[in-house]
Amino acid sequence: MVDRRGAGDEVVTTAAAKRSADAPAESAADVRERARAIPEAAVARLAVYLRVLSGMAEQGVTTISSEELAGAAGVNSAKLRKDLSYVGSYGTRGVGYDVEVLVSHIERILGLTRKHSVAVVGIGNLGHALANYGGFPSRGFPVAALFDIDPDLTGVPVGGIPVNHIDDITSVCAEREVSIGVIATPPQAAQAVCDRLVSAGVQCILNFAPVVLQVPDYVEVRKVDLAVEMQILSFHVARRADEAAGDVVNGVGVDGVVIRP
Amino acid sequence: MVDRRGAGDEVVTTAAAKRSADAPAESAADVRERARAIPEAAVARLAVYLRVLSGMAEQGVTTISSEELAGAAGVNSAKLRKDLSYVGSYGTRGVGYDVEVLVSHIERILGLTRKHSVAVVGIGNLGHALANYGGFPSRGFPVAALFDIDPDLTGVPVGGIPVNHIDDITSVCAEREVSIGVIATPPQAAQAVCDRLVSAGVQCILNFAPVVLQVPDYVEVRKVDLAVEMQILSFHVARRADEAAGDVVNGVGVDGVVIRP
DNA sequence: TACCGCTTGTGAACGGATGCACAAAGTTGA
DNA sequence: TCAACTTTGTGCATCCGTTCACAAGCGGTA
Structure with missing residues (x-):
């Protein structure tokens, strides 16, 4: 373990030494400090x-x-x-x-000792898939709420949970103690939905919409952009094709750079 | 641009200088070298x-x-x-x-001048969503083939494309020039599907199954693991809660470490 | 044309993550 | 009890990516 404090550290720094010096079991303060690092x-x-x-x-x-x-x-x-x-x-x-x-x-x-209720916003194709996805509840992330802007969907159960209208987002999220919001809406709606989630008190957001969300500093956003993933793969295809097509003779390409020795 | 060659480089190294020295337009070799870097x-x-x-x-x-x-x-x-x-x-x-x-x-x-046909394997909830996802074709990644192991699904059109049986993966992928395979199967099936895609000549794989795929060096794999994303968010929730709950007095926490000055 | 203000492009410094290599610490077997 | 063997934990060097800061270059203006 590396000590990240500034100067003036005469304290014991290794994790093992610290543990035996402080207490037999690890203190909450230790967990906190380690998590930050x-x-x-x-x-x-x-x-x-x-x-x-x-x-x-x-x-x-x-x-x-x-x-x-x-x-x-x-x-x-x-x-x-x-x-x-x-x-x-x-x-x-x-x-x-x-x-x-x-x-x-x-x-x-990882903080998995607490329960983290999830709300999915946008019950289209992807929203349906997420609501039915077994990987969430089995890993401690119960889907507790679904939202959509379409009034026809309100009340319809998806994956066992009735869809709420997006206007009820604040009260439902508070009531069901949602801590993670998943945005699966079309890109145009994403920022507005995000703003509503944030004002409903949700501090962690997983965003599937291909948009860069603007949020306050205290909100954590992770994004999953399928098109970007595809394009990264495309880049590698292209790079590989270029290498193969390039004037490679005896494993030596342009500028005498050796390719895959 | 940083020069990555070893010693003995008396050559001109900046991109600009190289361009003007080589040719008025950029040569294919230049593109190739840059892409690698x-x-x-x-x-x-x-x-x-x-x-x-x-x-x-x-x-x-x-x-x-x-x-x-x-x-x-x-x-x-x-x-x-x-x-x-x-x-x-x-x-x-x-x-x-x-x-x-x-x-x-x-x-x-990014290599987007070529067409990159996509095959989706595993037409469950997620597979359906991916097959119908408008973001792929609109960005130059037409979904050209769908596969599932369930014979009842064979021939059923999803998102306008009939599902093929997974046993036909080699011939169909070759015929439709699939360059990117998307795995949306249950985790148990993922490695087997991956192997079949690889032997069908697919060199780029996007994996949604929560499994670490083993592939030859020349195959590029990117993975999207929703549970992992959730757990990273969970970590941040926990870290934040710890900070807030910690013995923070006047913005100074344990060990005199200043928290968010 | 000559100057001025704005924006790019990029060396260079910095910081964080990765990989190496080995001492420390534990187990197994005689 | 002791020696040989195995595997962890980590200091250190290296590498890669990010950030800073500024010279070079370009358009607008007088």
């Missing part, structure tokens, strides 16, 4: 490790080494160990990690 | 700029400054200019960028 990229990978570990646990695996877990998660083992070190030191040298222990600690760090 | 993160942003610029063009905007475009795309202007510099120097100092020129150059770099 975890890089975003590592958080995304932790979620992947968690999924893999859950699968392992179901298959009755009780212990796993960094090498095995890294292989299953598609990363190298050094990175995996560093990521896990952000969570804390819960491995046993010479043995590996206890799957259940690791699962519970990652869940704690 | 563009960081992945920049590619993703270029796709966003492209979307914003297309919108601008529709509204009749002909010229735009880096500051304006950056604002609309949600990035800072320095980053935007650096990203555009990977594409080439097509701005006019003191004025800005010509919208149409920029659009065509970004499209060229």
Whole structure:
């Protein structure tokens, strides 16, 4: 663990030393400080490790080494160990990690000990799919509310939940304690919906609309843009085709740059 | 543009100098070399700029400054200019960028001058949504084939295209020149589907199944994992709640660390 | 033409993430 | 009990991407 404070740090800095110095168990303050230091990229990978570990646990695996877990998660083992070190030191040298222990600690760090109710706004094709998507509730994200602007949809149950009109967004979100809003509307409507979610108190938004949302600083937005994903793939197709079509002789291309040695 | 070669480079290295030294117009070799150097993160942003610029063009905007475009795309202007510099120097100092020129150059770099036919495998909720999603064809990614393992679905048209049985994946993909495969199957089936797509010659895959796919080096995979996105949001909820609940006095939390000054 | 103000393009500094390599720490077996 | 072996945790070096800051370049104006 790297110490991120400025100068004047005579304090003990390693996670292990800190734990034994402070208290036998980890204090809430420690969790808080560590959470602040975890890089975003590592958080995304932790979620992947968690999924893999859950699968392992179901298959009755009780212990796993960094090498095995890294292989299953598609990363190298050094990175995996560093990521896990952000969570804390819960491995046993010479043995590996206890799957259940690791699962519970990652869940704690990711905040999965609380329930996070989800509201989906925009019940079109994608909204339907999201409302019916089994991956959410099974991972602790119950879909608690659906909204659409079409009055004909109001009251119609989708995935077991009746659709509310978007005008009721504030009261319904408050009542059902929605903490995550999912925007699956056409792009033109996205910013307005976003504004309503924010004023309803929702601080985390997952946006499927191809629009850059403007939000206050305290709101966290993640976006999933399918067209952008496609275009990134397209870029790689093009790059690869260029390489293949290029004047490559004996593995050496333009400017004497070696291609794939 | 940064020179990535090793030692002994007496050659001219800046993009501008190279262009004027080589030829009046940019050679294919230049495009190829530049494409190889563009960081992945920049590619993703270029796709966003492209979307914003297309919108601008529709509204009749002909010229735009880096500051304006950056604002609309949600990035800072320095980053935007650096990203555009990977594409080439097509701005006019003191004025800005010509919208149409920029659009065509970004499209060229992203490989959008070719057609990229898409196959969707797994016609469940998500598959339906993807098959009907208007954002693909409108951006140059026509959905050319649909596959499912359920024989009852075979022949049923979804979004105007009849579903094929997954056993026909090789012949249909070859015939319709599919270059991008989208996996929208349950997780258990994903790896098998992926293998079949790869052996059918598909080299780019967009994976919605929560599984880490194993593929040969020459295949490009991008994944969209909704549960992971949720968990990242959850992490931020938790971090924020911890900060708020923590023993924060006068904006100073544990260990004297200042919180949001 | 010569100057002025504006905007681009890009070196250079910075910071964060990645990968390496090894000491520390634990287990197993004799 | 001790030695050999395995695997973690992490300091360190490296690399990549972001940000800063400013010189170069262009249009407008007198």
